[in-house]
Amino acid sequence: MIRTELPSENGETQQLVFALTVEEAAKVARVSRSTIYLALRSGTLTARKAGRRTIICPSDLQRFIDGLPLFPGRASEGGE
Template sequence: MRIIVDVEGRAGALPNDETIEVPVLVFLTVFEAIKVSGIGRTTLFEAMRTGALPARKIGTKNLILVADLEAFIKALPVRVPAANGAR
């Protein structure tokens, strides 16, 4: 997802007919990743520990790229319904 930022009318900005694409949320904190994905904290940290979910470190904060979280979720096994209709 991208937001188009119109810089028209700003002093010293781009010419009036140009826009800049600004990415929305490049990375998430662990807390944010838990909230948006629904994955539990322990599971998320285990995935980071094993390398299944790459994380970057800045100071004491772990940062997860949105693209890495998406790739991790897409790589999870797909649930196949039981043949007898059981849940």
């Protein structure tokens, strides 16, 4: 499960988030913004619009990551 907490500006406290911007989703998932936009265009990641802002629910980001192919090699449980 993806942790839906992001570090604050000073790095001390964390806050629970219910929606992520494209930039935040990329940071949380440890992928590039381009990867997020490609996934949105291909339909493998779902987003919503709030005015002009594109927002991604953490559960949608989790489904996207769960759907990524496993690294070839020795199989591991839970993708770890």
